[in-house]
């Protein structure tokens with residue numbers, strides 16, 4: 001017997017349509033709630049980017065103070081620190097990616113269940129990118145403030161108010177924007193593999209019982 | 212008219228799992244027709260392929276051979292978005308482990324399918340009284356929430372994989388009773404994989420699976436007789 005019917009393109013396959021794409025706002029609400037309730041895990045994930053950007057900001061703020069170009073030692077040290085800051089960012093990229101991959105593994109059942117309830121792959125992708133974007137922004141912001149504060153306090157303690165002219169404040173603002181941008185970009189890039197893994201999670205993951 | 216008579220039919224379903232050199236035919240040619248409004252229990256020993264069949268029917272996993280028709284639509288012909296629509300609107304899933312979304316309240320869990328369907332109203336959530344998170348609920352309460360969630364978009368099929376597996380005897384009975392009511396009063400087709408013999412009492416048909424094939428299908432009329440035997444049996 002042939003239950004297979006001829007496919008009519010205009011036919012909606014027995015009433016089955018294409019699942020709608022959810023508005024960004026919905027994904028935003030659900031992400032926000034996830035971060036809020038899982039704040040401990042969010043904190044751990046965000047701490048990587050927080051510390052990386054704090055160190056980066058510390059080094060860059062040092063660069064805002066005039067360096068005595070004749071002091072070869074000081075110039076070399078400043079260069080070395082810049083490289084260290086970049087290395088720190090690389091390490092924090094790997095760290096945050098790991099933390100997010102772990103959180104995908106922890107949430108396999110939840111993601112599978114959402115798919116059973118009708119979530120599309122790209123909705124899951126959105127969830128992870130929104131989470132990453134939010135954590136990246138906040139962690140970089142606070143991280144920058146921490147690094148900047150420590151450097152400024154150190155400077156005040158050793159050299160006093162010297163070198164903190166208008167150009168220093170303008171430079172600080174520029175560095176703030178740069179650091180947050182770098183932090184967010186790093187976090188979003190690090191979120192690509194976890195988001196893909198989450199999106200590929202089959203609905204049947206909802207039934208898996210092992211961790 | 213067959214188009215209305217059967218909600219689910221499977222034709223020659225085969226599912227193969229390979230682990231190293233070992234090839235396991237978890238389903239080995241399953242033909243099953245399920246009528247609209249039926250209450251079906253799928254029973255069989257552990258590892259017989261109940262969950263595998265359940266996953267194929269629910270569009271959670273693609274079979275290696277054969278087809279699944281839901282309302283006479285071949286599932287293999289649906290693309291990802293159509294499958295998501297099917298899962299969202301036509302099928303309601305109930306799990307042994309309840310699977311409520313832990314970061315959402317009970318009420319948000321219940322309305323989540325309507326969110327995915329794009330028909331939710333935020334005010335429903337605002338006005339909702341139940342702000343308990345799943346972890347604050349007992350197993351029975353969680354399963355009730357899960358059943359409400361499965362029904363949110365008015366599905367024609369409820370798929371339940373061992374819905375009473377993690378519940379105590381009494382709570383399990385209450386859940387079975389609830390499923391039976393939904394089946395009787397709302398005409399929703401219930402397909403349940405189970406080890407629970409209390410489920411047999413309420414089923415229209417019991418499908419026995421062994422080693423990936425249907426060993427026998429019993430009609431309700433024949434089942435009552437055997438309950439007595441089973442109590443003394445080794446099940």
Ligand SMILES: Nc1ncnc2c1ncn2[C@@H]1O[C@H](COP(=O)(O)OP(=O)(O)OP(=O)(O)O)[C@@H](O)[C@H]1O
Nearest residue numbers: 228230235237255256257258259260261262263264
């Ligand atoms: N993802 C998988 N990979 C490999 N083998 C699997 C997988 N899922 C199931 N199997 C195997 O397929 C067979 C059928 O499994 P299934 O889960 O369908 O059994 P079941 O009847 O639901 O058992 P239970 O009553 O214990 O839930 C088992 O032998 C199982 O080990």
Ligand SMILES: [Mg+2]
Nearest residue numbers: 261262263404
């Ligand atoms: Mg099973």
